[in-house]
Amino acid sequence: MQTFVNGINYILDLGPTVILPITMLIVGLIFGTGFKTAFKSGITIGIGFVGINLVIGLLTDNLGTAAQAMVERFGLSLNVIDAGWPAAAAASWAMPISVLLIPVCLVVNLLMIVFKMTKTLDVDIWNYWHFIAAGATGYIVTGGSVWFAVVCAVLYEMVVLVIADKTQPLAENFFGLEGISLPTGSTAAYALLGIPIGKVVGMIPGIKNLNADPESIQKRFGIFGEPMMVGLILGTVIGLLAGYDVGGAFQVGIAMGAVMLLMPRMVKILMEGLIPISEAAREFMKKRFPGRDLFIGLDAALAVGHPAVMSTALLLTPITLLIAVLLPGNRVLPFGDLATITFYVAFIVASRKGNIIQSVITTAIILVFSLWMATDFAEIHTAMMANADFTAPGNITEISSLDMGGNFLNWLILKFAQLYQSIIG
Template identity: 65%
Template sequence: MDTLLASVQYVLGLGPTVILPIAIFLIAIIFKVPVGRAIRSAIIIGIGFVGINLVIGLLSQSLGPAAQQMVERFGLSLTIIDVGWPGAAAGSWASPVAAILIPICLVANLILIFFKMTKTLNVDIWNYWHFIAAGATGFIVTGGNWWFAILCALIYEVLCLWMADKTQHLVENFYGLKGVSLPTGSTAAFGFVGIPIGWVIGKIPVIKDLHVDPETIQKRFGIFGEPMIMGLILGIVIGLLAGYEIGETFKLGVSMGAVMLLMPRMVKILMEGLIPISEAAREYMKSRFKGRELYIGLDAALSIGHPANISTGLLLVPITLFLAIVIPGNKVLPFGDLATIPFYVSFVVASRNGNILHSVLSGTVVIAFALLMATDFGAVHTAMLDGVYKFPEGASELSTLDMGGNFFNWIILKFSQLWETFF
């Protein structure tokens, strides 16, 4: 088992830019795509993800220090540190249950497709770590119950696939990703809570009539409404809140403008490689299974390039820090996951048709709940990261918004605690 786990961790350590092209190539061959075309599509998809990761890296490297400066400037003293999704992923992959859960979750997906219980073929193997995190949660809470850990992972996977199916029309119509669904664990879980909250906000008098989207802003404000200028302005505001000097503030603004401009172009490159595979999959399903439809499940990174999404995410950064201060009972200091907020609001933004105002209001409510769930998750999350992540100075526990503040995983936590209590 140790050898298997080490082998799995080595392969997964190569990251999605290697794993995804391999998976896409194999799927392309299964769906009868010519070998040359399959290789070309797989490589383009890999290059697209390299580009997306570079832009996300720029976002993280720029926002991370700014967030830390805001924390220090406003004197926040919260004892559970948000170490970010990379820490949660590392803890999940290091879990004893990781090696067996990958093939189990993959086979489970195929079985669900065969019995028409899902339309999503989830090829985003890297993000299986969310399923593994759920399994690891059950494993830790029950003191090492392997069967229960597998059950927890499968429950989480089914919930994500169900959400991916239910939101595919949003992904296709709003983000323009035809034949693609997004089963990413955190995106699905935050969307499950955020979509109905957004629906309620869209019914509130006065607020329901306010529509603020990138197109409206650009039409009304001209060049100042362009996505890159919006990014520049939001970056400058965050820099000022962090107490940066003028040069550093402007540098942060330019970086955020670059994110707004470059991300959609990186997604376009990835889609160039994906479209042939998606079309081949649909044709294959039509010929073999009349009337059936198949979606290719990919990373929610594909959605964050939309100007409404990234604008909502950036606006929620200072709001999240403010919520951490004022919410009674919260002990989580947001930090590592601030740059990934656009992932959490992907479905919310799409469900509000790009209305930034409605999306920010919805996101504010969702993140308020997420902070409290992440606080409740502190002890178990810390146990998962034991020996994997070094404790930051001043922290008594570790958690994340991505995993600890994730509604699906919190349900798994409560389920595991009930199981341990009664069984």
């Protein structure tokens, strides 16, 4: 058994850029593409994700460092640190139930497809950490109940897959991801609140008629409205807010302009590898299940490079810090997840048809609740991080995150687990 566990952990440690090509090779063979096509597609997809991760790394390194400098410059002092999704993911994989939950979640996904409960085949194994985090929440609250942890993970997964189906038209029509859905746990959770709230925001007089999508901005401002120029301008402003000198601020601006320009091109490479497998999956379903379709579920990283998504996220970086300081009852200092707001706003932006102003307002409203939820989640989040030998820095007493602790679905799992524990005593 230990050998099996070690083998699983070894594969997981290779990361998504290795796991995804292997998974897609297997999926391609199952759907009858032939080894040559499946192998080439898998490698191309892996290369595309390497490119995407490089660009996200560029975003995180520059924007994350600037956000940290902003926190220090304005002397923000809140006693719960937002450790960010990488720490939450690492803690999830470190939980003793993680090896059990991976095959369970795979089987649940397949059963949901068979029984027509979802059209999404979630091959993004790395992002199963969101499901495992939900399971870990139940596991910690109940003092180590394995079966309850499985229930929590499966409930979370089922809801995410349903949301992925419902938002697939947005992925296809707005982001151009034909036959693709995005079952990333945090992206789905923020969509659940963001899409209906965004509709209300879109009805507000004076706001509903504002055309602030990238195309309108580019048409009005010419070269300065192009995505890379918007990234340059917003990045430079963030650098100045962080207290950088003009040269340092301009470096952040150049990096954000590069993200705006490079991300869509990296996604295009990945899609080149994905199209043959996606088409084969559709043909497979048509032959064996007439009238049914199948979506390939992938990481929401495919959507974060859209100019409207990036612009919205950049504007929200200082706004999130301002909300955190002014919000009564909040104890969370936004930090690690400031650079990954792009993942949270993807479907909000898509549902607002790229309207940046409406998307910023909508997400700002959600972040109020997200910070409260992250504060409420701090005790359990801290216990989970301690299991992975992660300790809070300096005078920080607890750990949370916008991705996991401020995630509406995970917060509901927390309340469900606490209710169950109160009943059984």
